[in-house]
Amino acid sequence: MTTVLIATPLEPALVQHIRDEEPEFEVLFDPDLLPPTRYPNDHAGDRSWRRSPQQEQRFNDWVARAEVMFGVPSETPQSLREVVGRAPQLRWVQGTAAGAGQQVRAADLTEDALRRVAFTSSVGVHARQLAEFAVLGLLAFTKDLPRLLRDARARQWDHYAVRELAGQRLLVVGLGHIGRETAQLAQALGMHVTGMRRNPTPEDDTLVDRMRPTDELVEAVSECDAVVLALPDTAQTRGLFTKAAIDALPAHGIVVNVGRGSTVDEDALVAALQDHRLAGAALDVFATEPLPADSPLWSLDNVLLSPHTAALSLHENERIVDLFIDNLGRFRRGEPLRNVVDPQHFY
Numbered sequence: 001m002t003t004v005l006i007a008t009p010l011e012p013a014l015v016q017h018i019r020d021e022e023p024e025f026e027v028l029f030d031p032d033l034l035p036p037t038r039y040p041n042d043h044a045g046d047r048s049w050r051r052s053p054q055q056e057q058r059f060n061d062w063v064a065r066a067e068v069m070f071g072v073p074s075e076t077p078q079s080l081r082e083v084v085g086r087a088p089q090l091r092w093v094q095g096t097a098a099g100a101g102q103q104v105r106a107a108d109l110t111e112d113a114l115r116r117v118a119f120t121s122s123v124g125v126h127a128r129q130l131a132e133f134a135v136l137g138l139l140a141f142t143k144d145l146p147r148l149l150r151d152a153r154a155r156q157w158d159h160y161a162v163r164e165l166a167g168q169r170l171l172v173v174g175l176g177h178i179g180r181e182t183a184q185l186a187q188a189l190g191m192h193v194t195g196m197r198r199n200p201t202p203e204d205d206t207l208v209d210r211m212r213p214t215d216e217l218v219e220a221v222s223e224c225d226a227v228v229l230a231l232p233d234t235a236q237t238r239g240l241f242t243k244a245a246i247d248a249l250p251a252h253g254i255v256v257n258v259g260r261g262s263t264v265d266e267d268a269l270v271a272a273l274q275d276h277r278l279a280g281a282a283l284d285v286f287a288t289e290p291l292p293a294d295s296p297l298w299s300l301d302n303v304l305l306s307p308h309t310a311a312l313s314l315h316e317n318e319r320i321v322d323l324f325i326d327n328l329g330r331f332r333r334g335e336p337l338r339n340v341v342d343p344q345h346f347y
Contacts, residue, residue, distance in 0.1 A: 001026045002332070005062050007083070008043045008071025008096060009034045014321045018070075022328045028066070033059045035074070041316040043096040044075040060086060068331065069093045070324055077106035084113050092118045092331060094324050098126050098178075098311065099260070101346035102233055119341040120327060124177040125319040126311035130258040130284070131181035133310035134228045135189070137256040137282020138165060142226075146280065146301045163252065166190030171212075171220050173197075173241070174230035174259055175204055182228050182258075183208050194220060198236060214240070222248040231259035232347040243268035252279045258310060261286040273300050284310040 006015055006029040015029045033055050035045025051059060059073075067089045073079045075096070080103055084090060095103065100121035109117075139145075142163050151158060170186050172179045175197040183193045184207070195208035196217065204211050212220045217240065221227060227249070231237045241255075241264045249255070255278065257264055266287040272278050280302040286295075289308055297303050313319075327337050341347065 002067050003028060003065050003089070004068040004070065004328070005029075005066035006034075006070045007063075007066075007073050008075065009037045009045050010070070010317060010321070014317055017321060018325060018328070021325045022332065024332060025068070025328060028062045030058075033062075039312075040314055041312060043071055047074065063087050065089060067091050068328070071096045072103065075103070077103050077108070080104065080107040081109060084109060084117060090117050092120070092327075092337065094320075094327060095119060095121045095341075096320055097121065098123045099232065099347075101341040102260075104341050104343075105346035114343045118337060120337050120339045121341055121347075122320050122323060123339045125316065125323060126313070127177035127181040129311050129313045130178045130230070131185050133282065133284060133306065134178075134182045134230075134256045134258050135185050137280070137304050138170070138186070138191075138226055138228075138254055140282065140304055141254045141280035141302070142168070144279075145304075150301070164190075168192070168225040169194065169223060171196065171224040171227045172208065172230065173214075173217070173227060174232075174237075175200075175207065176230060176232075178258055179228070179230040180207055182230060186228075194224065196220060217241070218244050218248050221245045225250065225252060226254040226256070228256040229259045229263055231263045233260040233262045234345050234347055237263045239263070239265060241265065241269075246272050246278075249278055251277060254279050255281040255283075257281070257283050257285055259285060261289065270296055270300075273297075273302055276302065278302070280304065282306075284308055 002025050004025045004027045015027060019027050033051060035049040037045055063083055063086050066087050069090060073083060098121055100119060104119045142165050144162055166189060168191050170191045171194045172183050173196045175195045183195060186193050193208045194210045194212055195204055196212050196214055198214055200211055229241055243265050246268050269281060273281055282304040284306040285308055297305060330337050
């Protein structure tokens with residue numbers, strides 16, 4: 001019987017769901033060995049919490065037995081490196097984050113470990129949540145939410161015309177799960193959507209009105225009213241959204257980033273927002289996280305700032321467990337797993 005270790009906080013009912021759906025696996029789970037959560041679906045738990053020596057021994061014994069692991073203790077690269085080193089039987093780790101590949105890269109695992117253990121991410125689980133945040137950003141600055149808030153604070157009653165999303169041109173950079181969900185929601189609101197990705201697929205043409213190659217980014221931006229970035233952090237995407245691309249946006253332009261902060265020239269974006277050369281930016285990710293207290297982004301009224309939390313849903317754990325159960329069945333049958341992290345590009 002294959003041994004599965006639940007290594008991150010999870011509701012007991014969902015653990016039982018795993019057992020019921022895949023009874024051929026032995027599922028090791030004890031909530032007393034896992035940190036208390038700080039909020040719903042918290043996978044890291046309270047970082048100040050510590051196991052007793054007896055609890056630590058029991059947990060380490062389970063780690064040594066585990067062939068499959070759900071989540072990573074404390075969700076840090078260091079803990080991932082440590083747990084892989086203490087788990088000689090380990091063959092697969094199901095990550096709880098869409099960006100689990102970054103965690104694997106930061107863990108700096110040996111080549112032997114990368115060959116021995118498969119890592120899968122939760123890509124797709126958070127797509128609808130992030131697409132909704134993208135639409136929130138598009139609506140906020142199309143309808144001039146900053147002005148509405150200023151006028152309300154000033155008790156100022158004034159009529160003025162506002163722009164519409166319908167008919168606007170949206171560029172979605174990165175047509176993975178998040179980008180596709182965003183494109184569908186934007187089209188439902190009447191927007192004309194151009195898609196962009198490094199390796200286009202035939203299906204992409206059915207999801208958007210037009211596809212453009214990434215080497216035409218600046219030209220594509222100049223023809224759009226708004227841009228949604230839904231890119232992973234890779235050597236190819238870092239700094240992709242350059243100052244030239246930011247400067248190509250119109251004065252009413254909107255930037256939404258629900259991918260990774262490393263993909264944007266943040267200094268150039270800040271400068272454009274400070275000078276009001278853009279209508280606004282809705283940002284869930286940043287070059288440095290947590291966002292430094294002295295970042296000007298905190299105080300700009302044309303910025304909708306989310307502390308990398310737009311993906312978190314009250315239903316997140318349910319969706320991750322559904323993905324895990326599907327992958328458990330694939331693992332048992334010897335079939336390819338979903339969302340396997342590429343050990344070369346780490347996404």
